[in-house]
Amino acid sequence: MDRDPSRESGSAGRGAPPVKGNAGRVLRRDLIHERVRGGLTYIISEDYSYKTEAYYRILTLEMEGKETVPSTRDILEAYVVPVCLTRAKGAGIPVCEWGISDERVPVPSILYGISYFADPSEYSLVRDLETADPVIKYINGNGKYPFCYQPVPESAEIVPCVAIFGRTADAPEPLAGLAAQVYRVFRVPLMEVISVFNGSYRLSSITPVRYSKLSRDEKGILEGILAGECSE
Amino acid sequence: MSRLGVFVDRQTLGNSEQLTALIRLRDSAEEMGHTVYFIFPVEIAKIGKVDGLFIRSRTDPMNISFVAAKMAELRGIPVIDDPASIQICSDKVNMYLHLMQEGVRIPETVFVRKGEVTEKDAADLFRELGSPLILKEPSTSFSLRVEKVHTVPEFLKTAKRFIKLSDWIVAQRFIESDFDWRVGVLDGEPLYACRYIIPQETFKIQATVNGHVVYCAVKSAPLGQVPAPIIETAVQAANAIGGGFYGVDIKDRDGTPFVIEVNDNPSLEAGEDEHSPGLYKKIIGHLLGEGETPAGSGPAR
Numbered sequence: 001m002d003r004d005p006s007r008e009s010g011s012a013g014r015g016a017p018p019v020k021g022n023a024g025r026v027l028r029r030d031l032i033h034e035r036v037r038g039g040l041t042y043i044i045s046e047d048y049s050y051k052t053e054a055y056y057r058i059l060t061l062e063m064e065g066k067e068t069v070p071s072t073r074d075i076l077e078a079y080v081v082p083v084c085l086t087r088a089k090g091a092g093i094p095v096c097e098w099g100i101s102d103e104r105v106p107v108p109s110i111l112y113g114i115s116y117f118a119d120p121s122e123y124s125l126v127r128d129l130e131t132a133d134p135v136i137k138y139i140n141g142n143g144k145y146p147f148c149y150q151p152v153p154e155s156a157e158i159v160p161c162v163a164i165f166g167r168t169a170d171a172p173e174p175l176a177g178l179a180a181q182v183y184r185v186f187r188v189p190l191m192e193v194i195s196v197f198n199g200s201y202r203l204s205s206i207t208p209v210r211y212s213k214l215s216r217d218e219k220g221i222l223e224g225i226l227a228g229e230c231s232e
Numbered sequence: 233m234s235r236l237g238v239f240v241d242r243q244t245l246g247n248s249e250q251l252t253a254l255i256r257l258r259d260s261a262e263e264m265g266h267t268v269y270f271i272f273p274v275e276i277a278k279i280g281k282v283d284g285l286f287i288r289s290r291t292d293p294m295n296i297s298f299v300a301a302k303m304a305e306l307r308g309i310p311v312i313d314d315p316a317s318i319q320i321c322s323d324k325v326n327m328y329l330h331l332m333q334e335g336v337r338i339p340e341t342v343f344v345r346k347g348e349v350t351e352k353d354a355a356d357l358f359r360e361l362g363s364p365l366i367l368k369e370p371s372t373s374f375s376l377r378v379e380k381v382h383t384v385p386e387f388l389k390t391a392k393r394f395i396k397l398s399d400w401i402v403a404q405r406f407i408e409s410d411f412d413w414r415v416g417v418l419d420g421e422p423l424y425a426c427r428y429i430i431p432q433e434t435f436k437i438q439a440t441v442n443g444h445v446v447y448c449a450v451k452s453a454p455l456g457q458v459p460a461p462i463i464e465t466a467v468q469a470a471n472a473i474g475g476g477f478y479g480v481d482i483k484d485r486d487g488t489p490f491v492i493e494v495n496d497n498p499s500l501e502a503g504e505d506e507h508s509p510g511l512y513k514k515i516i517g518h519l520l521g522e523g524e525t526p527a528g529s530g531p532a533r
Contacts, residue, residue, distance in 0.1 A: 052399050076293050076319060080302075086303060100299075114299065
């Protein structure tokens with residue numbers, strides 16, 4: 001892998017000096033890494049959400065005609081749960097069943113908000129109607145917004161898994177395979193793949209992941225890629 | 233003939249004007265021999281069964297209308313508004329970047345980042361853009377989160393509120409006017425025009441003044457009576473976004489047009505199209521491909 005121009009930026013503003021990549025500071029909170037490899041500009045951030053600094057960094061690169069990984073389109077498709085599952089299913093990835101509701105859901109279900117204020121990291125598993133009610137009131141803004149539900153079997157387990165350029169640190173093979181597939185479709189360099197395991201893994205959502213949440217092995221993978229020691 | 237889906241939600245049906253507009257839409261489609269299906273969010277899977285989709289609910293990349301647009305696009309169903317138009321128009325930063333790239337005249341504009349909401353940066357902006365200046369949170373619609381600020385403390389107070397919702401916000405030179413032109417453009421063709429008369433109590437088309445909401449008056453205008461530079465600028469601005477259906481807002485300062493914004497999903501319930509009676513049929517014909525190229529689901533232009 002070639003070592004093309006690279007840069008780091010934070011959200012401190014126009015005059016903020018670049019931060020040199022070195023151990024301990026590479027994954028500082030809010031830092032956005034940029035690497036140009038093979039004609040593509042890779043943006044590595046702990047949060048690509050809509051209207052964040054990383055989102056706008058990618059948008060401005062797109063407006064300059066650069067091909068970025070991820071693109072703003074990738075980000076919106078990844079983080080809006082029903083869109084994510086529709087696109088993933090079309091690409092052959094096993095996904096959870098889902099529906100849209102504004103009030104009632106079958107239980108147990110995983111619930112995700114769909115609104116200006118929604119964040120896919122804030123999902124809830126509701127197992128009975130009594131506990132579902134307050135959760136639904138919260139995510140539907142007291143009846144203002146519809147939301148996404150995913151019915152799951154009683155025995156199902158929600159399994160989060162960090163994927164760094166599609167690679168995982170210690171996930172079992174089927175889950176590692178799912179994470180790699182998800183990266184090939186959505187191209188989000190740093191993400192948490194939320195899956196449901198019930199004999200096999202099914203994609204539930206993709207969420208941002210903070211650098212501080214990475215394990216030592218995961219940090220090692222990411223720092224290695226940023227330093228150009230291993231390929232994406 | 234064909235099945236037209238109209239995506240609506242509770243808010244769309246929230247007042248009699250919007251209901252009347254939807255009934256006019258349905259009647260126009262039926263006169264053309266089409267069947268109309270109103271699709272609510274909980275029925276979103278039905279989108280796969282229609283031949284064209286017209287979204288009539290508030291659009292934003294984070295809400296259900298974007299899901300509807302994407303579901304149509306992924307199935308190859310022509311849709312207004314297409315997802316890319318929603319993504320661009322719902323975010324003022326994205327929208328102004330597209331307008332600037334195509335050389336569309338807009339008020340002098342600066343994007344302010346989170347780290348730039350400081351006394352020094354505010355003072356620099358007033359020097360650069362004059363006073364007052366306009367601050368916009370990028371997801372604003374119906375003039376919500378658009379404020380006029382006159383001083384550095386006012387700037388800081390408003391900008392700090394907006395920056396909690398977006399890492400970038402918009403600062404613009406203020407252009408005073410009694411009205412905004414609104415020109416509706418479909419796939420590069422002007423369809424209708426009207427004036428939004430700014431209420432005396434405010435500088436926006438809609439505002440809360442002393443606890444009361446004041447709205448602009450809407451005066452429809454025949455396209456032939458609209459100054460040519462306004463129409464040309466509207467088409468140029470719409471084309472900078474894509475090939476969908478847009479409402480372009482323009483201020484005329486001494487004969488020079490400035491685009492204030494390009495709206496996807498433009499309102500049609502306040503008489504905007506009074507002088508353009510065939511409006512709905514043109515939109516439906518475009519979506520369902522009657523004698524014209526179907527809209528497609530992308531904004532390519």
